[in-house]
Amino acid sequence: MSVPPDDLIELVDAALSADYTRVRRIGSKLAKLLNTDNEEAARRLRTLIRQRGVPLRASGYAESLPVDSKSRLPLVEEQAWPTTPAFLDRSGKAVISGFLEDVRNVDLLTAKGIATRLGILLAGPPGTGKTLLAGHIAAQLGRPLYIVRLDSVISSLLGDTAKNVRSVFDFVPARDGVLFLDEIDAVAKLRDDQHELGELKRVVNTVIQGLDSLDDRAIVVAATNHPQLLDPAIWRRFPYKIELGLPDAAVREDLWRHFLMEDDAGSPLPPLLARISSGLSGADIQNIALSARRNAVFEGLPLDAGSVAWAAVETAAGRLSLSERGGLSSERKRSLSISMVRERGLSGADAARLLGVTRQAVSAWLKEDGHGEG
Ligand SMILES: Nc1ncnc2c1ncn2[C@@H]1O[C@H](COP(=O)(O)OP(=O)(O)OP(=O)(O)O)[C@@H](O)[C@H]1O
Ligand SMILES: [Mg+2]
Structure with a gap:
């Protein structure tokens, strides 16, 4: 059969x-x-x-996951491996591959007495791929990824928080999983609300004890938006660190090519969009690209690169925008071409290509605006 x-x-x-x-x-x-x-x-x-x-x-x-004894909420959740690629700059790639190599050779390194903790800290602004990357690390190693729910771990009952931290740190390595402390700065942020300083110290200490109790082979990934809030004692327990800043031009090009052009290697648009989209996160680029593709499907028209460029420039200027349906008005094309050339350093010819207008139209707009091109 x-x-x-x-x-x-x-x-x-x-x-x-x-x-x-x-x-x-x-x-x-x-x-x-x-x-x-x-x-x-x-x-x-x-x-x-x-x-x-x-x-x-x-x-x-489900019940086999550890839970908080009072709220019954799970302390960890298993997260599926990601289905989209993660784009990193050269130094990020180097840290990841070094980390994976050390994980794979931990026996050899331990035998020679040169193994280090298998802890990696991912720091960076929102939407730069920290959670995604944690998933990729687990996938590369073929291990389940367990996200620690710090909100459930930190119990209203004092003694329980320590107990919860311990059960998480026992459970994940026993399953041969990757322990993922997402938004680990949540521990530090407790300071403002109902929790007092003494309790915060205790929570930080139990996390540190948890980290210290782990076997040499246990793999821990932590992510934070606010590395500066992190207790230095926690910081030190992660020998590998990646600063995931906003993507540089090369990574933005990869992101546009993947999310907008569906990996079409021949498209001339990604490098142009990369040049006008500095300041956008990977998540911003993904949102704008997918919205443009949805619009194209609904309108039954080819992708509108001008509308993508407009959303990219608006978002980079701090105004949250998505690619709009219906195409850009000629007034919008005019102001966009001026800002792309004057503020974002695009040539008139490239601006014309993105907007789908003639080179002459862009020159005329620039001339009207004052100082000609550049
Ligand atoms: N470098 C990147 N490569 C590929 N995709 C990316 C990248 N950065 C962001 N993305 C896209 O944006 C989405 C959001 O990223 P992710 O949730 O990993 O960000 P984060 O850094 O964890 O953000 P937060 O701090 O808000 O939790 C990802 O699922 C992915 O689709
Ligand atoms: Mg995240």
Whole structure:
């Protein structure tokens, strides 16, 4: 029997989402298909389905994650590996590959007495790919990624916070997972609200004790928007650090090419868009690009690069904008071409190409505006 590909995919999807009802339904369908040429296997499959007649979630799939004893909220969540690539600059790539190499060779390094903690800290502004990168690290290593829910870990009951931190630090390495402390500065930010300084110190200390209790092979990724808020004692426990700043021109080009042009290597637009989009995060570029592609689908028209350029320049100037439907008005094209040439250093010819107007039109606008080109 050959399993219909759609059933196979649905089966895997259902199993990974612990959707017992769907698993059973597809299982029964497969048992039927199997029946014609392998009765014995079909029988075994049916028995299996009957025997495992308890919902997967209730049978411990979700409940096996550690929870806070008061709120019953899970302290960690398993996060799926990412499906989109992460673009990094050269130094970021170098840190990641060094880190992965050390993880893969930890036995050798330990035997020689030169292993270091397998902790990596990702710092950078919102939307620069920290969470994404943590997923890629786990995927590269083929290990599950467990995100620590610091909001559930930090319990209203004092003693419980320490207990929670310990159960997280016991659970994840036992599962051979990557422990991901996302927004680790949340610990430091406690200072403002109801928590007093003494309690904050205790939380930081339990996190540090947790980190120190880990085996040499345990992999810890931490992410923060505010590295300066981080306790230096925590900081020191992460020998690998990546400063994920806003993407540089080369990375922006990669991002535009991927999210806007669907990796079309021949498109001339990404380098032009990269030049006018400094100040945007990867998440900004993704948002603008996907909105332009949605518009193109709804309008049944080709991608409107002018509208993308407009949204990029507006967003870079601090006004949140997405690519708009309906194309740019000629007044908007005029002001955009002037700002791209004068403020963002694009040539008149490139501005014309992005806006889909003639080179002469751009020259005329620049002339009207005063000082000609450049
Ligand atoms: N360098 C990048 N390469 C590829 N995609 C990126 C990059 N930066 C951002 N993105 C896109 O933006 C989305 C948001 O990024 P992500 O959630 O990882 O940011 P973050 O740094 O964790 O932000 P926050 O500090 O707000 O949590 C990603 O899912 C990805 O699609
Ligand atoms: Mg994040």
